[in-house]
Amino acid sequence: MNEAYISLGSNMGDKEEAxxxxxALLNEHEGIRVLAVSSIYDTDPVGYEEQDVFLNIVxxxxTTLAAQPLLEVCQKIEQELKRVRIIRWGPRTIDLDILLFNDEVIETDTLSVPHPRMHERAFVLVPLMELDKAIALPTTKRTISEHLQEIGDGGVRIYRSF
Ligand SMILES: Nc1ncnc2c1ncn2[C@@H]1O[C@H](COP(=O)(O)OP(=O)(O)OP(=O)(O)O)[C@@H](O)[C@H]1O
Ligand SMILES: Nc1nc2c(c(=O)[nH]1)N=C(CO)CN2
Structure with missing residues (x-):
């Protein structure tokens, strides 16, 4: 059995519903069981800033799936939600990123784990910290709380519990 952490973010339409x-779709997959969900956080957009605020969770x-098939499930969920939203209620979006997969370091054409930008993103570290403070990145050998101390909380705030 593998253990993984996934970051989810939405900044269009009914973000919480997305x-x-x-x-729910992750948990419905026969090879995946959701063990814990962080609170929902309100986060300012990082990178391209001319866009709506995000809601983020971890x-x-x-999972019995290996990392690559897990990525494919995540991408299918992204497509599914985009497709449904566009047809029914206008554009919506969701992003799923694999943050950690066991304590493995994976570098392929399609997949980098740990996610290469996770340790510089408060919208990832703050919710991840809620689930596991002590976990260390196999690449940096530093804990989530050490990385968070370095970058600060970035104004990430709890929106509500999941
Ligand atoms: N750990 C990972 N989790 C999810 N996708 C990954 C990961 N590593 C590499 N990828 C690749 O990244 C691509 C997704 O890129 P996308 O344009 O959605 O990036 P983004 O989510 O906007 O930005 P960022 O990667 O900085 O969060 C996918 O096609 C996937 O193959
Ligand atoms: N606050 C926030 N900013 C982002 C996010 C996100 O999920 N939350 N995702 C991005 C691309 O993956 C880029 N910027």
Whole structure:
């Protein structure tokens, strides 16, 4: 059995509904069980700033899937939510990123784990910290709380519990 952490973010339409739907779809997959979900956080956009605020969460899962098939499930969920939203209620979006997969370091054309930008993103570290403070990145050998101390909380604030 593998253990993984996935970051989910949404900044269009009914963001909370998109997060809840994506978590339900993950949990409905026969090879995936959602073990824990962080609170929902309100986060200012990082990178391209001329866009709406995000809601972000992190989930902890156990899975019989290897990392690459797990990525494919995440991408299918992204497509599914985009497709449904566009048809029914206009554009919506959701992003799923694999943060950690066991304590493995994976570097392929399609997948980098740990996610290469996770340790510089408060919208990832703050919710992840809620689930597991002590976990260390196999690349930097530093804990989530050490990385968070370095970058600060970035104004990330709790929106509500999941
Ligand atoms: N750990 C990972 N989790 C999810 N996708 C990954 C990961 N590592 C590499 N990728 C690749 O990244 C691509 C997704 O890129 P996308 O344009 O959605 O990036 P983004 O989510 O906007 O930005 P960022 O990667 O900085 O969060 C996927 O096609 C996937 O193959
Ligand atoms: N606050 C926040 N900013 C972002 C996010 C996100 O999920 N939350 N995702 C991005 C691309 O993956 C880029 N910027």
């Amino acid at each position: 997060l809840r739907h994506a978590v 989930v902890k899962i156990e």
